[in-house]
Amino acid sequence: MYSELRFLEQGGDMGRRIREHDWSANPLGAPDSWPQTLRFALGICLGSEMPTAIYWGPELRLFYNDAWAPIPAERHPGALGQRGQDVWPEIWDVVGPQFAQVIATGQGFATYDQRLDMERDGVPRETYWNYSFTPIRDEFGQVCGILNQGNETTATVLAQRERRAEIERLHELFQQAPGAVALLEGPDHVFALANPAYHELTGRHDLLGKTVADAIPEIIDQGFVD
Structure with a gap:
């Protein structure tokens, strides 16, 4: 079985977590039974320095690398192997249709400074993100998963908003x-x-x-x- 999991060897902490996770009750089954497409995609995901995740199968079950682990915050590491809509219920009205679009069309999707009102520490927070969804295809050309890469832009967006507000205040003072x-x-x-x-x-x-x-x-x- 060890040789079957060599694609997880260089995966850092998340590679270790995937190896040690109890998959017996998960519909995905044990890692040594996963399709080659998933193994190959996971090798890319875990080896990337960019925050990278994979949403796999019809239920969009979640895998991610070390760089992506801070994104789910307190949901990490429990998010591993869970359905996307269960991990992100508060933003699924936004990202759910985006996933569906990629699956239906087979075309990648990207968005910039996308607002997502995410719960952090149990409190809804206004956050902004650059991210992309790229279809993963099996040997028959069917979309079987989605590769997700991105980064948070909340600090930049809020700073720009504050600068615009300051300019507007100064302009109002000037006019008055x-x-x-x-x-x-x-x-x-x-x-x-x-x-x-x-x-x-x-x-x-x-x-x-x-x-x-x-x-x-x-x-x-x-x-x-x-």
């Missing part, structure tokens, strides 16, 4: 400033921004994109522009 304020760019003093008070002061509402000399030529003689 009681004094006349304008932002000029470059050596030609091109109007990049002007608040309503500035428009009222100058009597001009078409300043943006124009140089001071073109927009308000009368101030040149007053020495405001070199």
Whole structure:
């Protein structure tokens, strides 16, 4: 039997867990009875440095490598060999149709900054992910599983959201400033921004994109522009 499990030898902690797992009550059966396609796919999965998982068979039972293990958080290592919809009940309304699409069409799928409201420590949390689903085919060309690779982008998405919110707050302050304020760019003093008070002061509402000399030529003689 040992020689039958050589595809798990270089699989790190998850390779060991798969070898030592009690598969007797699992519909997949013992590892030495698994089809060659699954063994080959698992060899790739376990040897990858990228977070990688395999959802296998009609029930999409889950395998994953060491890099992917932090993703299910407290569901690890219990997620091993379980049905995808049992591992991810709170996000199955999103990922379930994506799996179904790959199985039905045989075409891969990728998404970026996909929102998934996942439970962590028993609390629903807003998370974001880049991930792909790639069909795994058996010797007859039928889709028998799905290779999943991806990474979390929550920190990046939330940081970008905060930056946008800060820009919007600053823009609102600029627009509401009681004094006349304008932002000029470059050596030609091109109007990049002007608040309503500035428009009222100058009597001009078409300043943006124009140089001071073109927009308000009368101030040149007053020495405001070199």
